[in-house]
Structures are given as structure tokens and as C-alpha cells.
Amino acid sequence: MSSTSIRADVLRFKIEPSREPERKFHSSQVLVQILEPVSLRYGTRLSSLTTYDYSAGEIVLCPRHTEKWVMGSTPGRLLMVTIPDQALVHAAGEYAHGDISLDATERLEDPRVGQLVRMLSEEEQGIFQADRLFTESVTQALAALLIRTRGTSRNFQPVPSGGLAPAQLRRVVDYMRAHLDRELSLAELAEEAKLSPPYFGQMFLRSTGQTPHRFLLGLRIDRAKEMLRAPWVRMMDVSLACGFKTQQHFSRTFRIFCSLSPRAYRNQVLN
Missing domain, CATH: 2.60.120.10 (Jelly Rolls)
Known part of the structure; x- marks a missing residue:
């Protein structure tokens, strides 16, 4: 890579x-x-x-x-x-x-x-x-x-239709889940599928209906929901474990996906 x-x-x-x-x-x-x-x-x-x-x-x-x-x-x-x-x-x-x-x-x-x-x-x-x-x-x-x-190339070749093979998609998603606590690059994910970054991005979109970035955010929020169900886990620890740089970034993204703050979600689940 x-x-x-x-x-x-x-x-x-x-x-x-x-x-x-x-x-x-x-x-x-x-x-x-x-x-x-x-x-x-x-x-x-x-x-x-x-x-x-x-x-x-x-x-x-x-x-x-x-x-x-x-x-x-x-x-x-x-x-x-x-x-x-x-x-x-x-x-x-x-x-x-x-x-x-x-x-x-x-x-x-x-x-x-x-x-x-x-x-x-x-x-x-x-x-x-x-x-x-x-x-x-x-x-x-x-x-x-x-x-x-x-582009001015005369040897244009359309991108084939379809998406990632099931095994490719499974490897990429498993890799995402295993590394939710850190920043991931497009090239890194493409390597798991053995494809070039732009081609991988298009095939991933065709397979999931989402860009790799949006899909990864969804996985981060799912992990955050699991952790928020444990009242003893600090909000800062949830944020870091799910790969968000700051609590503000975590709260803003959580609101976009869930229409409420992480703290409000925790209170709702625990009550």
C-alpha cells in the first residue's frame, strides 16, 4: 500500500x-x-x-x-x-x-x-x-x-457495473469494525479489497448504497450506542473508543444519526 x-x-x-x-x-x-x-x-x-x-x-x-x-x-x-x-x-x-x-x-x-x-x-x-x-x-x-x-484521453473505458464481491465486502467491514478507535484511510480500506482507492469507493457505494466514510460513521455510532448503555463508561472514553477526535465531534455526529445527543440517548435507554 x-x-x-x-x-x-x-x-x-x-x-x-x-x-x-x-x-x-x-x-x-x-x-x-x-x-x-x-x-x-x-x-x-x-x-x-x-x-x-x-x-x-x-x-x-x-x-x-x-x-x-x-x-x-x-x-x-x-x-x-x-x-x-x-x-x-x-x-x-x-x-x-x-x-x-x-x-x-x-x-x-x-x-x-x-x-x-x-x-x-x-x-x-x-x-x-x-x-x-x-x-x-x-x-x-x-x-x-x-x-x-x-479528460482528453481517447481510450476511454466505462466503469463496469456491479459491486464488491461478498467476501470483499465482508473483509472490509470486518476491518472497519476492528479499527473503529483510529483514523482509517481510503487506500487502507481499498487494500483489504485488493482494489485501487477510486474503484473501491465506487464499488463500495454500489454494494452498500453509502460511501465508505458514511458507512464507517454508522459503525462508529452503533459502537457508541452499545457503550452508552453502560452507565459507568465516561462520555470521553466512548468518544475515543469510537474514533472521534473530540467530544464535540462525537456529539455533533451522534445528533445527525440519532436526532438526539449521546447523553439524552443514554438517559432514554437507562430509564
């Missing part, structure tokens, strides 16, 4: 008006989401820059291995998402044979991409405390979506 990261890198930055353009060169695949209205000038030739007026929420899919000159005409805040090569390699391996690249565009109009970028942004801001499996799953979903919709 490779230790190479398949989690996207998220960076917020501010652009100011400038008189001289700045050279940009991305060796990795980069998306830029506009966080507030801004006017940018950029192009591949310093002598002929084009002006683009953007609204908040719009996304630019930047070209890889291409020199660009960029300057701001107005101030604005931007969000840059860098997709690691390993995520693209895994996704491309399931959808195409041979080399594959993405067709860059100044305006990427796909609400699905916007939703995935927003999830990565919220995780980066700490709006919700996601674990490694969540971040990797979103990154892989984003890589697979971009390859399906913007």
Missing part, C-alpha cells in the same frame, strides 16, 4: 491589483475558486493578456505544465485546490488506458465540482472536523469527476 498522499491541498490567498503580471507554472493539477468578485488578466503570452470578470463561486481549471502570466485588475480572494498526481493516476487507471490529461477552461461550469470543492474548503476551515477517509474520498471523487468530464 502506497503512503503517497491522495488528499487535496487547499490554500486561500488574496490577489491585489498590480502593474506587472506574475509568471505562474503549475506542475500539479490546480483548480481556483473565486471567493469574491474579481477581475483578472492572464494568458500564455505576456504581450496579449485577456481580461476575465469573475463572480463569487466560479471555478477555473488551470492548465498543467503551461506557463501563464497573471495579474489582478481588482482585489479579490481566491481558493486554490491542488489535486495530487496520485489521485489522478488512480482515477485515470479506472477510466482510461494510456496517457490522460484534463482540458483546462477559464470557466468550469459544473455544480458537482463546485460542491466537492466547497466540501474541501469547509474541511480546511474547520467548519466540521472530518477525518482522513472523508478528505481522501472527496479528493478521489473530484479527480474521477474531472477525468470523466474534462
Whole structure:
């Protein structure tokens, strides 16, 4: 199992008006989401820059291995998402044979991409405390979506239908249950099924109707319910044993699944 990261890198930055353009060169695949209205000038030739007026929420899919000159005409805040090569390699391996690249565009109009970028942004801001499996799953979903919709490979091969074999699914679920007290990665679970991470994620969804992350949360909550039936077990111990980083994260997730707090659930069961 490779230790190479398949989690996207998220960076917020501010652009100011400038008189001289700045050279940009991305060796990795980069998306830029506009966080507030801004006017940018950029192009591949310093002598002929084009002006683009953007609204908040719009996304630019930047070209890889291409020199660009960029300057701001107005101030604005931007969000840059860098997709690691390993995520693209895994996704491309399931959808195409041979080399594959993405067709860059100044305006990427796909609400699905916007939703995935927003999830990565919220995780980066700490709006919700996601674990490694969540971040990797979103990154892989984003890589697979971009390859399906913007990939330029001519050797496209659809993903076969079906799901995990019963033995594969049993191994993965058993592994999840045996390691509920710690953080799990998508690659780690995929290894149990002997599949690549993006393909595993799709096959798991077809088999269970849930993403690996959502399914794992359900198992964590089931374990928590069992432990909460014992009045002598401290809430903090329940949280840690079920793989939650903090009691706040545990309580918030428990409410989502059960519509009441862990303490209220314990009182209800014991009374």
C-alpha cells in the first residue's frame, strides 16, 4: 500500500491589483475558486493578456505544465485546490488506458465540482472536523469527476457495473469494525479489497448504497450506542473508543444519526 498522499491541498490567498503580471507554472493539477468578485488578466503570452470578470463561486481549471502570466485588475480572494498526481493516476487507471490529461477552461461550469470543492474548503476551515477517509474520498471523487468530464484521453473505458464481491465486502467491514478507535484511510480500506482507492469507493457505494466514510460513521455510532448503555463508561472514553477526535465531534455526529445527543440517548435507554 502506497503512503503517497491522495488528499487535496487547499490554500486561500488574496490577489491585489498590480502593474506587472506574475509568471505562474503549475506542475500539479490546480483548480481556483473565486471567493469574491474579481477581475483578472492572464494568458500564455505576456504581450496579449485577456481580461476575465469573475463572480463569487466560479471555478477555473488551470492548465498543467503551461506557463501563464497573471495579474489582478481588482482585489479579490481566491481558493486554490491542488489535486495530487496520485489521485489522478488512480482515477485515470479506472477510466482510461494510456496517457490522460484534463482540458483546462477559464470557466468550469459544473455544480458537482463546485460542491466537492466547497466540501474541501469547509474541511480546511474547520467548519466540521472530518477525518482522513472523508478528505481522501472527496479528493478521489473530484479527480474521477474531472477525468470523466474534462479528460482528453481517447481510450476511454466505462466503469463496469456491479459491486464488491461478498467476501470483499465482508473483509472490509470486518476491518472497519476492528479499527473503529483510529483514523482509517481510503487506500487502507481499498487494500483489504485488493482494489485501487477510486474503484473501491465506487464499488463500495454500489454494494452498500453509502460511501465508505458514511458507512464507517454508522459503525462508529452503533459502537457508541452499545457503550452508552453502560452507565459507568465516561462520555470521553466512548468518544475515543469510537474514533472521534473530540467530544464535540462525537456529539455533533451522534445528533445527525440519532436526532438526539449521546447523553439524552443514554438517559432514554437507562430509564
